Amino acid sequence: MKSLILVTGHAIPRRLDSLASDEGWFLKHFQVGEARSYIDHVRYGVLLAAGDEDCILLFSGGQTDPQAGPRSEGQGYWLVADHFDWFGHAYVKARASTEEFSMDSFENLLFGLCRFKELVGIYPEQLTVVGWNFKRERFEMHRKALCFPLHKFTYEGVGDPPDLARNQHFEALRRAMFERDPFGQSEEAVRKKRERNFSCRQHGYYRSCPEIAGLLDGRAEASLAARLPWSG
Numbered sequence: 001m002k003s004l005i006l007v008t009g010h011a012i013p014r015r016l017d018s019l020a021s022d023e024g025w026f027l028k029h030f031q032v033g034e035a036r037s038y039i040d041h042v043r044y045g046v047l048l049a050a051g052d053e054d055c056i057l058l059f060s061g062g063q064t065d066p067q068a069g070p071r072s073e074g075q076g077y078w079l080v081a082d083h084f085d086w087f088g089h090a091y092v093k094a095r096a097s098t099e100e101f102s103m104d105s106f107e108n109l110l111f112g113l114c115r116f117k118e119l120v121g122i123y124p125e126q127l128t129v130v131g132w133n134f135k136r137e138r139f140e141m142h143r144k145a146l147c148f149p150l151h152k153f154t155y156e157g158v159g160d161p162p163d164l165a166r167n168q169h170f171e172a173l174r175r176a177m178f179e180r181d182p183f184g185q186s187e188e189a190v191r192k193k194r195e196r197n198f199s200c201r202q203h204g205y206y207r208s209c210p211e212i213a214g215l216l217d218g219r220a221e222a223s224l225a226a227r228l229p230w231s232g
Contacts, residue, residue, distance in 0.1 A: 005058070012071050012076040033161070046087050061099075106183065122229075129154070145183060212229065
């Protein structure tokens with residue numbers, strides 16, 4: 001496997017028989033009306049994976065909602081794909097997995113690379129991220145922070161939420177936070193991740209990816225880019 005297709009999670013399914021409606025998901029108040037879009041994100045990731053036999057498809061997102069218990073966003077999206085029989089591409093299931101520790105968008109990207117390494121033994125040569133259209137700029141910021149080569153990176157924006165103006169307002173605040181703190185180590189960023197990590201889970205990527213322990217610690221040495229496995 002040479003490439004990673006990463007679908008970023010936003011919510012956790014409540015009922016698989018009601019996925020097209022809000023009742024089928026554990027939603028925050030600002031996510032009203034978004035249910036069908038989550039299915040679209042999963043479907044698009046599966047379709048991309050169906051066209052690339054050398055890829056791993058990862059659904060990314062941790063246990064972020066106490067109401068959902070131990071079900072993670074990543075696991076929930078995998079269950080959505082399976083519920084719809086992989087949208088006519090059942091063979092993708094053998095190349096699909098989850099990343100279930102990320103608590104924000106920066107960790108989606110970083111932990112996605114780590115999970116690929118765990119599954120394949122190397123880091124991906126190509127990285128494609130599937131998510132909301134309006135979050136494209138934020139993920140480009142994360143790519144730069146991780147020094148992942150631009151020519152090996154693609155962001156596939158799939159739709160926007162119904163209340164786009166409200167989302168864009170808060171998105172601007174999140175981007176500003178990551179501009180000040182690209183590795184998500186500020187008091188504000190750590191607090192947000194701690195609040196989401198209600199079950200106090202800890203990843204094992206220090207053991208499986210020791211060569212990027214500095215990134216996992218949020219350290220940004222001047223020579224970082226030259227020493228990263230994907231920098232070439």
